[in-house]
Amino acid sequence: MTKKGKIKRPGMKHLRTVKDSTHIEERGLRRIELNTEKPLGKKSIFESEYPPDIARVLYEAAERFFEKTNEKTLDQVLYEAAATTVTGTDPLMRDAKAIDSWLADLVHRHGALSPISVAAQFLVESRNVITHLVENMPGAQLAIGSATADKIAEDVARLFKHIYLFADAWHWWRMEVHGDHQRLLDAHSVVASRQKGAASNQKKKSVRSHVIAEVVANWKKANNDKHPDPVQIAGDIFDEVRGRLKPLNAGSITHSGLVRAIKDLPRSPGAQG
Numbered sequence: 001m002t003k004k005g006k007i008k009r010p011g012m013k014h015l016r017t018v019k020d021s022t023h024i025e026e027r028g029l030r031r032i033e034l035n036t037e038k039p040l041g042k043k044s045i046f047e048s049e050y051p052p053d054i055a056r057v058l059y060e061a062a063e064r065f066f067e068k069t070n071e072k073t074l075d076q077v078l079y080e081a082a083a084t085t086v087t088g089t090d091p092l093m094r095d096a097k098a099i100d101s102w103l104a105d106l107v108h109r110h111g112a113l114s115p116i117s118v119a120a121q122f123l124v125e126s127r128n129v130i131t132h133l134v135e136n137m138p139g140a141q142l143a144i145g146s147a148t149a150d151k152i153a154e155d156v157a158r159l160f161k162h163i164y165l166f167a168d169a170w171h172w173w174r175m176e177v178h179g180d181h182q183r184l185l186d187a188h189s190v191v192a193s194r195q196k197g198a199a200s201n202q203k204k205k206s207v208r209s210h211v212i213a214e215v216v217a218n219w220k221k222a223n224n225d226k227h228p229d230p231v232q233i234a235g236d237i238f239d240e241v242r243g244r245l246k247p248l249n250a251g252s253i254t255h256s257g258l259v260r261a262i263k264d265l266p267r268s269p270g271a272q273g
Contacts, residue, residue: 051161051164051165051167051168052160052161052164052165054164054168055160055164055167058122059122059123059126061119062119062120062122062123063123065115065116065119066116066119066120069116071106071116072102073123074099074102074120074123074124074127077098077099077102078095078098078099080098081094081095081097081098082094092131099124102120103117103120103121103124106120129160129163130156130160133156133159134152134156204249204250204251207245207248207250208245208250208251208253208261209261209265211241211244211245211248211250212241212253212258212261212262212265213265215237215240215241215244216233216237216262216265219233219236219237230259230262230263231259233262234255234258234259234262235255237258238255238258241253241258
């Protein structure tokens with residue numbers, strides 16, 4: 001929020017024609033390629049911004065995450081529950097109990113906001129949608145193994161496309177309403193600025209070290225001193241070092257900093273303590 005209470009939102013960063021009837025649109029952290037002659041949907045949006053494609057990628061990523069962490073996947077949990085439950089038990093109650101225990105264990109060991117708990121919740125809710133669709137779709141239970149099963153599967157897939165589109169729209173609109181898109185963009189900018197600053201500081205430090213090493217070497221050669229005192233050297237070369245650093249835009253240095261830098265210089269092969 002701004003001081004006036006208005007939510008700050010990122011502006012349209014980039015808009016340019018790529019080829020006939022196609023352009024790239026960039027705003028904040030988002031980027032899509034659009035075909036303006038086709039209706040908004042699968043045929044008009046390219047790259048990886050199409051929600052059903054994103055859903056598939058997210059699902060596969062969740063499965064891989066469980067494999068890498070050596071945790072039981074949702075499919076494994078349900079398979080074990082079916083294999084160890086007494087005959088006659090209600091399958092829905094059996095699965096619900098197994099899922100609840102699985103989630104509770106993950107939350108207890110990793111935390112409710114941990115990536116693995118969030119991934120588990122994603123898989124569970126995805127399954128819940130399918131389960132409820134099949135339960136409430138007329139004839140779905142009887143169609144299993146029949147000729148109408150393919151038709152029902154197509155209907156579910158078609159509905160899921162709209163579910164994914166709604167979920168994606170929900171996500172981004174919530175980001176806009178609460179100003180989270182701009183905050184993420186600001187955080188991204190802060191991190192990039194810090195990385196740039198760290199690289200700049202490292203470069204300046206390298207330049208200072210090179211200048212100090214060169215001036216110290218010249219001082220030792222001129223004074224023929226095999227056991228130099230860093231404090232003495234710093235006092236003698238302080239003005240020269242500062243003078244040479246200034247035009248190089250390598251930052252300044254204090255007397256105590258120069259003493260530490262001299263102490264950190266590599267010892268010459270023949271030097272003794």
